[in-house]
Amino acid sequence: xxxxxxxxxxxxxxxxxxxxxxxxxxxxxxxxxxxxxxxxxxxxxxxxxxxxxxxxxxxxxxxxxxxxxxxxxxxxxxxxxxxxxxxxxxxxxxxxxxxxxxxxxxxxxxxxxxxxxxxxxxxxxxxxxxxxxxxxxxxxxxxxxxxxxxxxxxxxxxxxxxxxxxxxxxxxxxxxxxxxxxxxxxxxxxxxxxxxxxxxxxxxxxxxxxxxxxxxxxxxxxxxxxxxxxxxxxxxxxxxxxxxxxxxxxxxxxxxxxxxxxxxxxxxxxxxxxxxxxxxxxxxxxxxxxxxxxxxxxxxxxxxxxxxxxxxxxxxxxxxxxxxxxxxxx
Amino acid sequence: xxxxxxxxxxxxxxxxxxxxxxxxxxxxxxxxxxxxxxxxxxxxxxxxxxxxxxxxxxxxxxxxxxxxxxxxxxxxxxxxxxxxxxxxxxxxxxxxxxxxxxxxxxxxxxxxxxxxxxxxxxxxxxxxxxxxxxxxxxxxxxxxxxxxxxxxxxxxxxxxxxxxxxxxxxxxxxxxxxxxxxxxxxxxxxxxxxxxxxxxxxxxxxxxxxxxxxxxxxxxxxxxxxxxxxxxxxxxxxxxxxxxxxxxxxxxxxxxxxxxxxxxxxxxxxxxxxxxxxxxxxxxxxxxxxxxxxxxxxxxxxxxxxxxxxxxxxxxxxxxxxxxxxxxxxxxx
Numbered sequence: 001x002x003x004x005x006x007x008x009x010x011x012x013x014x015x016x017x018x019x020x021x022x023x024x025x026x027x028x029x030x031x032x033x034x035x036x037x038x039x040x041x042x043x044x045x046x047x048x049x050x051x052x053x054x055x056x057x058x059x060x061x062x063x064x065x066x067x068x069x070x071x072x073x074x075x076x077x078x079x080x081x082x083x084x085x086x087x088x089x090x091x092x093x094x095x096x097x098x099x100x101x102x103x104x105x106x107x108x109x110x111x112x113x114x115x116x117x118x119x120x121x122x123x124x125x126x127x128x129x130x131x132x133x134x135x136x137x138x139x140x141x142x143x144x145x146x147x148x149x150x151x152x153x154x155x156x157x158x159x160x161x162x163x164x165x166x167x168x169x170x171x172x173x174x175x176x177x178x179x180x181x182x183x184x185x186x187x188x189x190x191x192x193x194x195x196x197x198x199x200x201x202x203x204x205x206x207x208x209x210x211x212x213x214x215x216x217x218x219x220x221x222x223x224x225x226x227x228x229x230x231x232x233x234x235x236x237x238x239x240x241x242x243x244x245x246x247x248x249x250x251x252x253x254x255x256x257x258x259x260x261x262x263x264x265x266x267x268x269x270x271x272x273x274x275x276x277x278x279x280x281x282x283x284x285x286x287x288x289x290x291x292x293x294x295x296x297x298x299x300x301x302x303x304x305x306x307x308x309x310x311x312x313x314x315x316x317x318x319x320x321x322x323x324x325x326x327x328x329x330x
Numbered sequence: 331x332x333x334x335x336x337x338x339x340x341x342x343x344x345x346x347x348x349x350x351x352x353x354x355x356x357x358x359x360x361x362x363x364x365x366x367x368x369x370x371x372x373x374x375x376x377x378x379x380x381x382x383x384x385x386x387x388x389x390x391x392x393x394x395x396x397x398x399x400x401x402x403x404x405x406x407x408x409x410x411x412x413x414x415x416x417x418x419x420x421x422x423x424x425x426x427x428x429x430x431x432x433x434x435x436x437x438x439x440x441x442x443x444x445x446x447x448x449x450x451x452x453x454x455x456x457x458x459x460x461x462x463x464x465x466x467x468x469x470x471x472x473x474x475x476x477x478x479x480x481x482x483x484x485x486x487x488x489x490x491x492x493x494x495x496x497x498x499x500x501x502x503x504x505x506x507x508x509x510x511x512x513x514x515x516x517x518x519x520x521x522x523x524x525x526x527x528x529x530x531x532x533x534x535x536x537x538x539x540x541x542x543x544x545x546x547x548x549x550x551x552x553x554x555x556x557x558x559x560x561x562x563x564x565x566x567x568x569x570x571x572x573x574x575x576x577x578x579x580x581x582x583x584x585x586x587x588x589x590x591x592x593x594x595x596x597x598x599x600x601x602x603x604x605x606x607x608x609x610x611x612x613x614x615x616x617x618x619x620x621x622x623x624x625x626x627x628x629x630x631x632x633x634x635x636x637x638x639x640x641x642x643x644x645x646x647x648x649x650x651x652x653x654x655x656x657x658x659x660x661x662x663x
Contacts, residue, residue, distance in 0.1 A: 184652060194345050259348060278348060322514040
């Protein structure tokens with residue numbers, strides 16, 4: 001694995017930081033059309049797998065069984081920032097399904113969004129498991145575990161039926177033979193999957209072109225879920241965040257993962273993209289998506305909104321422009 | 331062409347997850363490069379790693395004595411404080427003694443970087459303020475020098491301000507740098523870029539004061555450096571690396587934004603500087619630990635600090651070990 005420079009940051013004329021990484025784009029046949037670094041490097045999806053992890057639950061119709069709304073089911077695929085709409089959806093899911101917040105494996109925490117975090121401190125509110133960005137994924141896994149005949153709390157175990165089912169979905173959607181999938185432990189305590197880098201790109205091509213998924217139930221669930229995320233884009237992250245901005249465009253689906261992973265599918269062009277910043281930085285997600293959209297020619301409105309909200313200027317604490325960022329992926 | 335090399339790799343399970351590149355330079359008392367990783371002449375911004383140098387003009391001009399600042403208060407002039415109550419109290423005391431006002435500081439109001447201090451601020455309903463900014467001490471030092479030079483205090487932050495000229499001269503002399511590149515720092519004042527090895531030279535000079543070429547700066551450093559060791563918590567705050575490294579009487583250390591770190595070794599008469607070129611700071615303890623170990627000058631107390639928490643181990647939100655870090659260099663001199 002040899003990362004290559006993807007972004008450079010300049011303060012005045014001096015190169016101050018370099019973000020190296022790996023980048024891969026595949027065409028509608030899933031073949032590599034552009035890459036930086038090693039496209040065969042085995043890379044953890046982290047949360048970029050969430051739209052795939054949700055599929056076994058949706059394919060079994062568990063959201064319908066418990067009368068969840070589409071908005072609520074959308075949060076299964078998201079890394080939520082703890083906004084009011086997220087907490088309401090998660091609480092409603094708990095109530096409708098009879099799942100128990102205490103059965104979630106992560107420790108209680110505060111939301112990712114700083115303003116929400118400050119608000120809770122201001123009101124002297126305790127941390128909660130529901131505030132963790134992965135809460136939606138955990139509830140989905142708990143539903144699956146219970147449906148498959150285990151206890152809901154078993155979902156965390158690598159050898160649980162729920163995790164084996166998710167592993168199969170990862171294999172099918174990313175086109176990775178089971179033997180090539182590697183497993184670690186995610187930030188939130190559940191198994192996390194690694195596949196050859198180009199297969200992360202392939203899986204996002206498949207999510208936006210679900211007819212390519214060689215399993216009818218997963219393919220149908222993916223098609224419906226893509227539509228659901230486009231109708232409720234805030235559920236995949238939160239307002240003004242890159243994944244939610246991307247999900248406003250029905251031609252696109254993007255998902256971030258911890259420590260620098262971003263995956264994007266472009267339906268109209270039949271392109272799947274994966275990017276990983278080698279140092280784990282998240283600050284380049286927006287610029288990565290923007291560069292890819294502009295290079296391949298899609299999502300003009302999304303690119304415009306990302307440029308406006310996440311410009312390449314480097315500003316200091318006084319909001320003065322003191323430098324700029326340059327994308328060197330293409 | 332960026333001539334940096336891998337410094338640290340991070341593995342989740344057994345799979346490579348992250349690679350952090352950078353530069354390292356180790357210099358001897360004459361400023362010769364004894365060890366390098368990547369290009370030791372790569373020009374990098376000091377950012378806040380220059381603060382111990384920026385404080386020297388205040389001491390050289392005797393402004394600490396003139397205004398009756400305590401030794402503890404003057405260390406804050408060289409620190410990146412974390413906004414804990416004792417930092418804010420010291421800043422208020424300096425402002426009172428010198429007649430400088432918080433409003434004149436050029437940065438916007440900020441919040442403390444020490445999380446418990448900020449949570450307490452929120453619970454008390456206190457607004458952001460300029461004194462919470464980690465650079466507040468440095469700004470007060472610049473204002474003191476600017477006023478002493480007979481120039482308007484409120485202009486202290488300008489590129490051509492007399493105070494900035496004096497700081498730049500001090501920094502070039504201490505770094506033994508022929509030239510310096512300028513930029514604007516996070517807090518709105520000029521920031522200086524020199525070769526990585528020149529940052530190492532400056533910290534060697536702070537640790538081996540007799541090697542400072544300029545007599546006035548030598549005297550200032552001789553008076554000032556012992557105060558850093560006496561009040562290291564004023565360099566940063568509770569639990570931070572810049573605090574506990576300066577507890578070690580053999581080290582003088584300071585970090586800067588976006589991955590820069592410098593430290594000098596008194597007994598070994600060496601200067602060390604490194605920059606993690608992707609700008610991350612979370613591997614500072616591991617890199618410092620490895621360099622000190624390789625050089626054979628890791629004290630038991632410093633090792634205990636640097637190993638708590640163990641920087642080799644990668645933990646998740648549940649505090650479970652999920653991976654490990656590996657250093658990719660070996661310092662040999």
